[in-house]
Amino acid sequence: MKLKTLLLGACSAFVIAGFAQAETLTIATVNNGDMVRMQGLTEDFTKANPDIQLEWVTLEENVLRERVTTDIATKGGQYDVLTIGTYEVPIWAKQGWLLPLDNLGADYDVDDLLPAIRSGLTGDDGKLYAAPFYGESSMVMYRKDLMEKAGLTMPDAPTWEFINEAARKMTDRANDINGICLRGKAGWGENMAFLTATSNAFGARWFDESWKPQFDQPEWKNTLDMYVKLMNDAGPQGASSNGFNENLALFQQGKCGMWIDATVAASFVTNPNDSTVADKVGFALAPDTGLGKRGNWLWAWNLAIPAGTQKAEAAEKFVSWATSKKYLELVAEKEGWANVPPGTRTSLYNNPEYQKAAPFAKMTLDSINAADPKAPSVKPVPYVGVQFVAIPEFQGLGTTVGQLFSAALAGQMTVDDALAQAQTAATREMTRGGYIK
Amino acid sequence: MARAVSTRRTVFFTIVAWIIALLIFFPILYTIITSFKSETEAIQGFNLIPSATVESYAAVQAQSNYFKFFLNSVIISVGSTLLALLIAVPAAWSMAFSPTNRTKDILMWMLSTKMMPAVAVLVPIYLLFRDFGLLDNRLGLTFMLTMINLPIVVWMLYTYFREIPGEILEAARMDGASLWNEIVYVLTPMAVPGIASTLLLNIILAWNEAFWTIRLTTTNAAPLTAFIASFSSPQGLFWAKLSAASTLAIAPILIMGWFSQKQLVRGLTFGAVK
Numbered sequence: 001m002k003l004k005t006l007l008l009g010a011c012s013a014f015v016i017a018g019f020a021q022a023e024t025l026t027i028a029t030v031n032n033g034d035m036v037r038m039q040g041l042t043e044d045f046t047k048a049n050p051d052i053q054l055e056w057v058t059l060e061e062n063v064l065r066e067r068v069t070t071d072i073a074t075k076g077g078q079y080d081v082l083t084i085g086t087y088e089v090p091i092w093a094k095q096g097w098l099l100p101l102d103n104l105g106a107d108y109d110v111d112d113l114l115p116a117i118r119s120g121l122t123g124d125d126g127k128l129y130a131a132p133f134y135g136e137s138s139m140v141m142y143r144k145d146l147m148e149k150a151g152l153t154m155p156d157a158p159t160w161e162f163i164n165e166a167a168r169k170m171t172d173r174a175n176d177i178n179g180i181c182l183r184g185k186a187g188w189g190e191n192m193a194f195l196t197a198t199s200n201a202f203g204a205r206w207f208d209e210s211w212k213p214q215f216d217q218p219e220w221k222n223t224l225d226m227y228v229k230l231m232n233d234a235g236p237q238g239a240s241s242n243g244f245n246e247n248l249a250l251f252q253q254g255k256c257g258m259w260i261d262a263t264v265a266a267s268f269v270t271n272p273n274d275s276t277v278a279d280k281v282g283f284a285l286a287p288d289t290g291l292g293k294r295g296n297w298l299w300a301w302n303l304a305i306p307a308g309t310q311k312a313e314a315a316e317k318f319v320s321w322a323t324s325k326k327y328l329e330l331v332a333e334k335e336g337w338a339n340v341p342p343g344t345r346t347s348l349y350n351n352p353e354y355q356k357a358a359p360f361a362k363m364t365l366d367s368i369n370a371a372d373p374k375a376p377s378v379k380p381v382p383y384v385g386v387q388f389v390a391i392p393e394f395q396g397l398g399t400t401v402g403q404l405f406s407a408a409l410a411g412q413m414t415v416d417d418a419l420a421q422a423q424t425a426a427t428r429e430m431t432r433g434g435y436i437k
Numbered sequence: 438m439a440r441a442v443s444t445r446r447t448v449f450f451t452i453v454a455w456i457i458a459l460l461i462f463f464p465i466l467y468t469i470i471t472s473f474k475s476e477t478e479a480i481q482g483f484n485l486i487p488s489a490t491v492e493s494y495a496a497v498q499a500q501s502n503y504f505k506f507f508l509n510s511v512i513i514s515v516g517s518t519l520l521a522l523l524i525a526v527p528a529a530w531s532m533a534f535s536p537t538n539r540t541k542d543i544l545m546w547m548l549s550t551k552m553m554p555a556v557a558v559l560v561p562i563y564l565l566f567r568d569f570g571l572l573d574n575r576l577g578l579t580f581m582l583t584m585i586n587l588p589i590v591v592w593m594l595y596t597y598f599r600e601i602p603g604e605i606l607e608a609a610r611m612d613g614a615s616l617w618n619e620i621v622y623v624l625t626p627m628a629v630p631g632i633a634s635t636l637l638l639n640i641i642l643a644w645n646e647a648f649w650t651i652r653l654t655t656t657n658a659a660p661l662t663a664f665i666a667s668f669s670s671p672q673g674l675f676w677a678k679l680s681a682a683s684t685l686a687i688a689p690i691l692i693m694g695w696f697s698q699k700q701l702v703r704g705l706t707f708g709a710v711k
Contacts, residue, residue, distance in 0.1 A: 026655050026656055028655075030670070030671060031667055031668060031669060031670040031673075031675065032670060032671065032672050032673060033670075033672075033673050036500060039500070055655070055656040056656070057655045057656055057659070057663075057667075058501075058666075058667035058668075059651070059663075059666050059667060060666055060667075060669035060671075061669075061671045063651060063666060066652075067651070067652060070559060070560065070563055070652065071563075073560075074560060074563050074564055074567060075567070076563060076567045076572055077567075078572055078573060078655045079655070189671075244671065244672055245480070245670075245671075245672070245673070245674060245675075246480070248673075248674065249477070249480040249481070249674065252477065253477075253481065262672065264672060265672075268673070274476070274477060274674075
């Protein structure tokens with residue numbers, strides 16, 4: 001009896017010790033399709049790592065950014081893995097808020113990461129501070145049938161001149177077809193992502209080498225003039241309220257001739273379950289103006305480890321698993337190659353099965369490769385980032401300027417007024433931030 | 438004639454009241470309708486007739502554990518309400534029946550704390566919670582919501598208590614009632630409608646509080662507000678799923694409000710001895 005009790009006690013102690021040793025990782029993430037899919041596939045990770053449990057915190061993008069910033073800045077230690085964008089990585093790495101990813105494993109193959117994406121996640125010390133979960137650029141998605149009806153052929157690398165002509169010809173107000181759908185909703189990650197990237201093709205830049213704002217230069221006027229006129233002539237009604245999701249819905253319902261937006265949208269508009277025009281969509285590179293730069297951006301959602309975590313080793317194991325080649329194969333096996341998170345690894349684009357399942361694969365890769373975050377515009381710039389400026393002040397400033405440009409699109413102010421006010425706001429913010437002495 | 442005019446007035450005001458009530462309720466109604474649409478339908482524009490699909494509810498339940506969030510909401514809102522009442526009843530009693538020259542100032546000061554934007558104290562509160570180990574903790578959140586709603590609870594109870602004639606309490610005292618007996622056996626039964634409506638209103642406020650409940654929790658203590666917030670998506674359609682999550686989150690409090698509306702209205706519109 002005594003022996004039995006002792007054995008039982010020993011077993012219980014063993015079980016309790018086992019539970020006590022299990023680490024729980026808290027992962028902060030956004031509610032994107034690829035992230036949700038990953039949550040459903042984590043059994044593969046926990047089976048291989050029974051000592052690690054996973055807890056998810058899913059939040060709206062801006063709330064997540066604010067929550068995570070507060071937690072990291074105050075060393076709250078609430079999260080072990082963070083989902084952050086390309087904008088945050090260089091800023092947070094510089095602040096010492098992120099741990100370098102030095103132990104991703106022998107078979108991780110860091111050299112397989114797309115160079116453009118990898119460079120945006122690498123700190124000044126040459127270390128990787130976040131691993132890309134999925135990456136994207138922007139490109140033109142267009143209706144092949146409407147293009148043909150307009151008597152035009154979309155080149156693989158169109159100019160803005162062609163896009164303007166095509167958009168006006170494809171517009172058919174009587175049948176509720178808009179020649180082009182572009183972002184108009186105010187926000188640094190909404191209309192300013194598109195307009196900043198577009199302005200690069202027009203030779204514009206946010207700041208010169210001495211951080212002086214450039215909204216008073218003709219390149220910005222050309223960009224904004226073209227955008228507002230084009231949207232007035234060929235864009236949808238209420239375009240100043242449209243962001244990614246609104247334009248996605250319009251395109252899927254067959255109400256847009258062209259849509260220039262994130263490459264990740266390609267899988268949505270070609271999915272016959274959601275899109276009424278799935279079999280009529282063609283792709284082309286983002287347009288240029290012949291100055292040597294295209295208006296395509298570069299973005300990735302990445303997994304990073306905050307400096308305050310007590311579970312760095314387990315966290316790095318998870319990051320390695322979620323951004324590995326094996327994970328891509330796992331998604332392909334469970335959900336098909338078309339649903340694999342795109343834009344992170346060269347090997348994916350060399351895979352014939354992926355090429356077959358994703359007709360947009362080549363254009364996505366070409367778009368990502370065409371973006372250069374360290375030399376985004378025609379003229380030299382003092383900052384990193386194609387559709388953003390990787391400085392902490394940009395979130396606020398980008399949204400302020402976005403509100404002015406959105407108001408210009410809505411007809412509430414002229415293009416000249418919007419640019420003048422943007423110049424004043426940017427000068428004030430940069431002076432306050434100590435960039436302009 | 439006078440009777441006809443009076444009837445017409447009644448009908449007119451009834452119609453106006455119904456229109457206003459429908460306008461106020463419409464966003465909730467449309468959220469419920471949208472929750473029974475597919476994602477494509479939901480973003481297609483204004484439409485009051487859904488395809489009656491429950492796919493969004495299935496997706497929401499598959500993605501998150503509703504009951505875990507629900508349980509946290511119940512614990513935090515009920516807990517903070519009871520704790521607030523425990524503090525507020527004696528506080529309101531002393532202010533209503535033993536006022537001093539400073540009582541009005543104290544009441545105004547309490548109310549003024551509600552005027553401060555919450556975000557202004559986010560970092561200090563976050564640091565305090567971190568140092569006391571209260572981040573993502575139900576107890577911490579219960580305490581936080583108690584503090585947030587306490588001024589309103591004290592104010593409401595103070596207003597009800599002032600309606601109770603002091604002579605009744607004096608009579609109780611003359612009969613030998615102790616302070617405890619006076620509050621528990623005389624004051625509280627007379628103020629039941631007021632206390633009940635304060636309790637219900639406070640539960641509703643705590644249930645719907647979204648700023649602190651989202652910012653001070655991660656997984657263990659996250660209530661239904663965090664559950665709703667997790668369904669907004671920057672890239673992908675989410676209106677139907679977000680509506681389904683919102684409907685699931687507001688349903689319990691809506692049902693509670695429906696069943697207790699008589700008590701709620703009575704408490705909010707009548708004094709203690711009317």
